[in-house]
Amino acid sequence: MGYHESEHTKNVRDWKEVFDFLTKDPSFLPASPETEDDEIRTLSNQWPETPPQFSLLMLVREVCQTYAREVEKLGYKLLELISLSLGLPSNRLNGYFEDHTTMMRLNHYPPCPCPELALGVGRHKDAGALTIVAQDAVGGLQVRRKLDEVWVPVKPTPNALVINVGDTIQVWSNEAYESVEHRVVVNSERERFSIPVFFFPSHYVMVKPLEELVNEGNPPKYKPYNFGKFFVARNRSDYKKLEVQNIQISDFKII
Ligand SMILES: O=C(O)CCC(=O)C(=O)O
Numbered sequence: 001m002g003y004h005e006s007e008h009t010k011n012v013r014d015w016k017e018v019f020d021f022l023t024k025d026p027s028f029l030p031a032s033p034e035t036e037d038d039e040i041r042t043l044s045n046q047w048p049e050t051p052p053q054f055s056l057l058m059l060v061r062e063v064c065q066t067y068a069r070e071v072e073k074l075g076y077k078l079l080e081l082i083s084l085s086l087g088l089p090s091n092r093l094n095g096y097f098e099d100h101t102t103m104m105r106l107n108h109y110p111p112c113p114c115p116e117l118a119l120g121v122g123r124h125k126d127a128g129a130l131t132i133v134a135q136d137a138v139g140g141l142q143v144r145r146k147l148d149e150v151w152v153p154v155k156p157t158p159n160a161l162v163i164n165v166g167d168t169i170q171v172w173s174n175e176a177y178e179s180v181e182h183r184v185v186v187n188s189e190r191e192r193f194s195i196p197v198f199f200f201p202s203h204y205v206m207v208k209p210l211e212e213l214v215n216e217g218n219p220p221k222y223k224p225y226n227f228g229k230f231f232v233a234r235n236r237s238d239y240k241k242l243e244v245q246n247i248q249i250s251d252f253k254i255i
Pocket residue numbers: 107121126133135141182183184194195196
């Protein structure tokens with residue numbers, strides 16, 4: 001985990017640079033998406049080793065970690081509210097996050113000379129449970145309206161956070177909640193900053209519709225899948241050809 005500027009969405013380099021760090025260090029993910037490969041990879045943050053005390057670097061690290069801790073509290077609160085809204089005990093989802101792989105990202109989208117030819121982030125759905133995003137006043141985040149497939153801007157609101165429901169909650173809730181498709185457009189004049197915190201469950205969690213929510217009248221809409229394998233496959237497929245569809249939860253849909 002650290003700085004890089006080579007994120008791709010479907011083999012197109014995103015017009016952005018990022019700094020990523022794990023909120024739980026170390027975290028664990030499968031080494032590969034192959035089901036027969038049970039090797040686990042250890043991920044660690046790459047903070048500078050010994051920054052001088054009271055340096056700007058030290059301050060940035062502290063501010064980032066404090067912010068992440070607070071947003072994590074909010075994330076768990078939201079998971080509790082989602083559980084209650086589904087008629088479940090408030091702590092129903094907590095066990096899935098014991099060895100979570102939650103990550104915070106600092107996004108910088110520089111001005112782009114040809115914004116019509118590039119995207120800050122190509123269209124995608126977030127694979128995890130929830131994403132909590134702080135964005136500045138520039139704008140650029142868009143969600144795809146299901147009704148007519150029009151891209152609708154998510155207007156920046158001062159002092160407000162954007163909450164994205166991810167694929168995992170769509171499956172757990174058996175589609176009571178839906179993961180929204182979104183993207184980020186860039187512009188030629190103003191740089192943009194955003195800070196998403198991605199809530200990812202433990203890599204070994206088998207994601208499937210919660211048993212309490214399914215019955216004869218509402219049968220499970222998804223087959224179980226391993227979160228870590230799904231996540232790694234999703235990241236890998238971002239480097240495949242444009243025509244190749246990313247792995248999606250629809251691949252596990254029971255029709
Ligand atoms: O920059 C944003 O507003 C959101 C970025 C995003 O969707 C992502 O990194 O998954």
